[in-house]
Amino acid sequence: MSSTSPTKRTSAPTRTSPATAGKTPRSELSTIEEGQGHDQIVRLDPDLIVRDDFNARTSDTGPNDDLKASVAELGVQDAISVRPRPDGTYGAFKGWRRAQAQQTVNATARAEGRPVRKIPAIVRADLVGNDAMTHLLSLIENHHREPMHDRDRLKAIETLALLDVNEEERKQMARALKIKRAELRAAREAARLDDSQLRRATVQGFDLMQMAELAEVSDVPGAVKALEEAHTKDAAEDGGGHGHWDHAMARLRQTKADTEARQSALSELEKAGVPLLPDYFPWGTKDTSRPLTDLRTPLGAPLTEDKHRYCSGHTARLDEESKPVWHCSDPAKYGHKLRPGAKAAKQSMSEPEKEERARTIAGNKAWKAARTVREESVKRLCTAKALPEAVRQFALRTVMSPPWMYAKWCEKGETESVARFLGVPDPNADDEVRYSRETGPFDELVTRHGKAKGWHQVFAQVAAAFEYSMREPKTWQGLDRHQAAYLLCLKEAGHRLSDVEELALAKYLPQADAEPQTDAESPDLGLAA
Incomplete structure (x- = not known):
């Protein structure tokens, strides 16, 4: 730090040329904050700022959502450059987008009865009448401005996430960056991507949560391509959502887990000196x-x-x-x-037998991966404010005419899945409580929330029974009609079915309703290579 004293701040008005004396709206100039001469920074009413006729930027001149979000939270931090105009306004030749962002934010604030902000500006009275220099300075400003490298931005967000700040400050940082708080935490994982993966993820429009998930499976061959395709499919659907992405991630996680398990098993066999027989x-x-x-x-x-x-x-x-x-x-x-x-x-095995075996193994793995996504959809339904009518009707029919798997599951007295779907602690997690309880495990929950969440609780139990009945990987090869009805119920409620789920349902659907199974026809059933 320099040992010299800081520049003394002064309240002298901005210098103007004789041609514009008396025309500068002095009431809008606040205390000069720093500098001397034409470098004086003042606070201006953004409504008095217009685009200078010699601003070199003629395309993309409006503020984007990210800029508006930042200005809404923090205001304009870096001074813009303006020159006085004869009508009492100021022409912005540097920072016009920032000025517009503040104008938009102020308009919203006024409508909502909140205070408005002024904008820091360098008033270049010396440039009045000097259009050539104004245009040159504007051109230099825009020409030399380099966008921040994707990795620099990611590292900066990661640093923000690690700073010791209170929760309200963390919320403000997230709003200013126009990201979710969870994305602040995800930045650390996303930073693990290499430059090529990061560049592709940025071009595709992945958010930080998606980048973090990509980083989780980045060592799986074909992961980037699989997630790019899933992201594109989700974006193309009318209802939006991230069903394709969720299924792609589930398959990639399954592939990663399988690879790691195999490597671990091979390592143990090698350590023990046990030869591995060939599969074929x-x-x-x-x-x-x-x-x-x-x-x-x-x-x-x-x-x-x-x-x-x-x-x-x-x-x-x-x-x-x-x-x-x-x-x-x-x-x-x-x-x-x-x-x-x-x-x-x-x-x-013959070649056809090998192909059929490979298809069965791939289908089993795909079914196992699909279950993780399906159960997340069930949890979202069970914790939502309202339960869709189709789901409520399905739960009612199941309870009134219980199929074999529901009746069999009820005999088990299992509570872990129901609690997980409802987002509550498992009442039987403690064995001592399990065997000493005189009332039902969920009696207290029903008493507290039964009126508002009764059908949610019933559906959680029904879903737990169906999920248990479909726990075996081979279920996809012989889905019964009750299980098919359960999958169709989830589909109607917004769950995106995977390829293997669609394939399992095909025999229960009219040919016109069945979706093409291009991925499912291949042995890998959409799994990453």
Whole structure:
């Protein structure tokens, strides 16, 4: 910091040329804040400011929403440059967009009975009549102004999110930046994107929350493209929303989790020195391996992993969940017996069988990913102010004529899913409370909110029962009519069905109502590569 004293502020009026003396509206000039000569900064009424005829900027001259949001919260912080006009107004040759933003904000403030702001300005009386220099200065201002780099903006927002400020200040920062408070927190994750990903996300119009989610799955091949396509589809729909995005994120998260689980399993097998069997053998090559569940010891005892681990044929395959299935590579060679009733060893799969198997695995994974999005939609419905009539009617029909899965689920007495959908604590989270309770687990909740939220509570229970009945990944291959009605109910209430959900519903819909299943026809069912 400099050791010199700061410039003394003065209240002297702005200097004007003889040609304009007496025409400057002195009542609108407030205390001069800093500088000398033509660098004096004053506070002007924005309504007295117009665009200077020699302002070099002729396109995009209006303020955008971001600028107006910032000015609404903080006012204009950087002084504009103006020169006096004969009619008592001021021509802005630098900062005309900022002036218009303040004019718009002031108009709203007046209409709502709130105070209005003046605008800091440098009054260049020396430029009156000097149109050439005015135009040159305006051109330099616009020509040399570089937009902030996307990463700089992201880092700046991240820094704001980490500052120790109170909640009201944090809200003001978010409003000034025209972003949600959650986006302030998301900036830290979004900053993990590399420059290429950040540039593409910015061009696509991703908000900070979406950038943070992209960063979460950025190491999944094809993630950027998948989310770009989902974002475009959401933007093209009349109702808006983010259903396509949610499903794309669920698939990418599933792919990421599967990859990490497989890598972890392979690492454990390598550490233990257990060879991994190939999933497929070439056509005509015999696979002599058998899972240990098909084998017995010479004395007829079950052959467990602990007993078999020292066999030279001790190997493994990974199942769909990347869990090891223990095998012996050649039971006959290493003296193991088949258990009575063990099925004959299946020979190598044909190409059509491999394709069908791949499609089944992809469908199972897609169904598992779709459930996470579906349950979020259920939670939004259960916590909304009002429940759609179609949802209420579905809940009523289910309770009055309970299908088998609803009746079976009620016998379980499970409360965790219902509580999660309603956004309340699980009343049975504590086992001591569970077994000592003399009243129903949700009696207190019904008493407190039953009048206003009764149908929400009923639907939460109905949805929990249906979700439990569809928990198995293979459900998509054999959806029954009650489960189909549940999915259609959610669709009518605004839930965006995934490709695999649409595929599961296809047999219950008239051909004209069925949506094209272009993604679902392929083995990956829309999953990222």
